[in-house]
Amino acid sequence: MMNNNIELKAINKTYQKSKNSTDNQVVVHDNFNLKINSGEFVALMGPSGMGKSTLLHLIGGLDKPTSGQVIIGGEQINNLNESQLTRWRADNIGFVFQSHHLLPVLTAQANVELPLALTHLNKSQRKHHAATALSLVSMADRAKHFPKELSGGQEQRVAIARAIVSDPKILLCDEPTGNLDRKTADEILSLLAKLNKEYGKTIVMVTHDLKAAEYASKVINLETYTYDLKAHNVQEARL
Amino acid sequence: MKKLILLLNQGCALTWINFKSFPHRIASSSISILSIACVAAVMLAVLALTDGMVKTMARTGLDNTLLVMRSGAVSELQSVMFPVEVNILANHQQIIRDKNDRAIVSAEMFVNAEFKSKSGVNDQSLSLRGINNNTYLFRPNFKLIEGAKFKTGLRQVLVGRSIARKIPELKIGSTIILGDSSWLVSGIFSDNNSVFESELWADIGIVQSDYQRGNTVQSVRLAMHDGTNINKLNEVFEADPRLNVRIIEEKVFFAQQAQDLTRLIRWIGSPVALIMAFGALIAALNTMYAAISSRSKEIATHKTIGFTPFAISISILSEAMLLACIGGLLGVLPLYLFLNDVTAATQNANSLSQMMFNFKITPFLMAQAMLLSVSIGLIGGVLPAIKAMRLPVTLALRDN
Ligand SMILES: Nc1ncnc2c1ncn2[C@@H]1O[C@H](COP(=O)(O)OP(=O)(O)OP(=O)(O)O)[C@@H](O)[C@H]1O
Ligand SMILES: [Mg+2]
Numbered sequence: 133m134m135n136n137n138i139e140l141k142a143i144n145k146t147y148q149k150s151k152n153s154t155d156n157q158v159v160v161h162d163n164f165n166l167k168i169n170s171g172e173f174v175a176l177m178g179p180s181g182m183g184k185s186t187l188l189h190l191i192g193g194l195d196k197p198t199s200g201q202v203i204i205g206g207e208q209i210n211n212l213n214e215s216q217l218t219r220w221r222a223d224n225i226g227f228v229f230q231s232h233h234l235l236p237v238l239t240a241q242a243n244v245e246l247p248l249a250l251t252h253l254n255k256s257q258r259k260h261h262a263a264t265a266l267s268l269v270s271m272a273d274r275a276k277h278f279p280k281e282l283s284g285g286q287e288q289r290v291a292i293a294r295a296i297v298s299d300p301k302i303l304l305c306d307e308p309t310g311n312l313d314r315k316t317a318d319e320i321l322s323l324l325a326k327l328n329k330e331y332g333k334t335i336v337m338v339t340h341d342l343k344a345a346e347y348a349s350k351v352i353n354l355e356t357y358t359y360d361l362k363a364h365n366v367q368e369a370r371l
Numbered sequence: 372m373k374k375l376i377l378l379l380n381q382g383c384a385l386t387w388i389n390f391k392s393f394p395h396r397i398a399s400s401s402i403s404i405l406s407i408a409c410v411a412a413v414m415l416a417v418l419a420l421t422d423g424m425v426k427t428m429a430r431t432g433l434d435n436t437l438l439v440m441r442s443g444a445v446s447e448l449q450s451v452m453f454p455v456e457v458n459i460l461a462n463h464q465q466i467i468r469d470k471n472d473r474a475i476v477s478a479e480m481f482v483n484a485e486f487k488s489k490s491g492v493n494d495q496s497l498s499l500r501g502i503n504n505n506t507y508l509f510r511p512n513f514k515l516i517e518g519a520k521f522k523t524g525l526r527q528v529l530v531g532r533s534i535a536r537k538i539p540e541l542k543i544g545s546t547i548i549l550g551d552s553s554w555l556v557s558g559i560f561s562d563n564n565s566v567f568e569s570e571l572w573a574d575i576g577i578v579q580s581d582y583q584r585g586n587t588v589q590s591v592r593l594a595m596h597d598g599t600n601i602n603k604l605n606e607v608f609e610a611d612p613r614l615n616v617r618i619i620e621e622k623v624f625f626a627q628q629a630q631d632l633t634r635l636i637r638w639i640g641s642p643v644a645l646i647m648a649f650g651a652l653i654a655a656l657n658t659m660y661a662a663i664s665s666r667s668k669e670i671a672t673h674k675t676i677g678f679t680p681f682a683i684s685i686s687i688l689s690e691a692m693l694l695a696c697i698g699g700l701l702g703v704l705p706l707y708l709f710l711n712d713v714t715a716a717t718q719n720a721n722s723l724s725q726m727m728f729n730f731k732i733t734p735f736l737m738a739q740a741m742l743l744s745v746s747i748g749l750i751g752g753v754l755p756a757i758k759a760m761r762l763p764v765t766l767a768l769r770d771n
Contacts, residue, residue, distance in 0.1 A: 221676075
């Protein structure tokens with residue numbers, strides 16, 4: 133990856149409600165364009181159902197656009213096949229969700245180590261990497277604990293450690309503080325800001341929380357953005 | 372190559388996690404575990420049963436012994452032969468004679484005797500064989516393990532070890548009721564675990580009179596010279612108008628009986644095992660479907676992290692096979708612990724009397740039952756594994 137620029141070009145995303153009929157289409161994105169530069173921390177806001185999560189899934193290669201291009205670091209990922217995409221995701225993207233999705237049977241350390249099973253690192257290297265990631269999120273002292281022995285904020289920290297352990301350039305966060313109280317949320321957000329500033333991670337974070345958005349270097353409100361985009365397109369068409 | 376190692380690595384990591392969380396799912400998996408256990412147990416029982424029978428029967432017959440019955444008789448019970456016939460047979464040149472120039476012939480009478488136990492609970496039909504002194508020559512494995520042989524002319528019986536073990540009343544010195552008369556148990560014998568150990572032996576004269584058979588017998592055993600051509604002998608006997616008999620090597624006779632029996636058991640056992648296996652398959656399928664739908668988030672998370680669908684399906688398959696292994700062991704081990712070496716009884720298909728044999732649960736038979744179990748797990752796991760592979764990540768992640 134030469135850079136970590138995220139580019140969405142002329143994205144259309146429609147869902148078919150039922151397989152056979154065409155009239156039941158849900159158009160989520162229509163001719164949508166977006167560019168996020170390497171090193172940015174973008175907060176994606178907007179009303180529920182606008183397609184914020186869908187955008188994250190498209191950027192992260194979990195989903196494909198109906199038409200249009202998804203270009204990450206100069207690579208057009210919407211043309212990759214399923215297994216290439218899986219591999220690409222493992223190398224380039226870290227996800228953080230509203231729920232931590234940690235495995236209850238594994239310790240914090242083992243949870244964080246899990247993505248490293250996809251790498252050629254040996255056992256001690258994996259241990260070392262996971263420990264580093266855990267200390268980065270200030271959870272080194274809880275490495276041996278199981279998720280149920282941790283608080284919500286701590287669980288989310290471990291989830292972030294898991295997202296960054298294989299050192300991806302891009303972090304995609306879908307309402308990462310949605311389940312947390314203000315104080316804990318602020319801690320998590322500071323952590324994300326630190327990862328952005330000190331470690332150069334490009335972060336796209338979906339949030340409903342205006343306070344959370346303040347931590348970002350740039351806020352995109354999908355509702356007004358889409359409106360402007362449409363107006364812009366219309367203008368362009370008129371010219 | 373490197374790719375393959377990575378893939379295996381992934382599969383192992385996920386399998387390990389699934390195994391780790393398996394104890395939590397034991398309860399929800401119990402139905403499939405139990406049904407697989409049942410299949411393994413039934414399968415193993417059928418195998419051990421038929422195996423035990425074949426071995427017992429194979430031990431029973433002798434190479435150079437000619438067994439003669441009335442032509443058309445399938446078993447000794449249906450046969451009847453007259454003294455003249457026995458004489459004609461005995462005088463054939465292929466029959467070995469002893470130092471007194473008497474043919475080595477054992478004429479035997481085989482009946483179902485109604486045993487009336489003292490308590491009444493053990494009442495059953497027992498195989499009573501009337502024999503003469505020559506008979507012992509045809510039983511090289513015969514061993515008197517307790518007491519003495521019966522005395523000719525007296526109402527005494529010599530009891531086979533297997534049946535003696537099963538019916539404790541059949542012990543030395545005790546008097547038992549067979550049919551309408553009482554008999555003294557004179558001894559217990561063994562015969563290398565052959566079918567004869569399921570029989571009671573007594574003086575043929577007394578059996579003949581007790582069962583109103585005059586001086587007829589049912590079967591005749593003759594010692595043949597080595598290399599006797601059975602087919603030629605048969606032609607000779609068939610050509611003789613005074614004879615109306617069927618001849619067969621004793622060994623062949625018992626082997627055929629074993630075949631009939633095992634065929635019967637397989638005919639009954641196999642469909643039962645098959646239907647049960649099908650049921651277990653459905654149960655395993657169901658359990659695994661439930662497992663992946665309750666873990667759809669977990670699976671989606673793995674995919675998000677970058678685990679390949681293939682690795683995920685491997686972990687699902689391994690879990691299904693773990694389930695099947697536990698089920699298989701649960702079915703096989705109790706049988707091994709409690710039934711191995713136990714003597715089992717069955718109604719002999721032809722004589723309708725008791726036949727005993729050893730229930731040996733060998734590693735080979737256990738391996739077969741385990742293989743069946745694991746196959747059930749494997750087949751039952753395939754569809755759920757495919758479903759897990761195809762699970763749409765975005766859908767699974769969405770519903771928080
Ligand atoms: N698989 C699907 N089939 C049909 N419609 C879908 C599917 N997935 C998403 N949608 C629709 O797409 C739209 C956008 O969904 P998305 O989850 O991206 O919204 P969102 O902005 O993240 O909302 P929220 O803030 O509530 O999380 C919604 O109207 C949703 O119903
Ligand atoms: Mg959303």
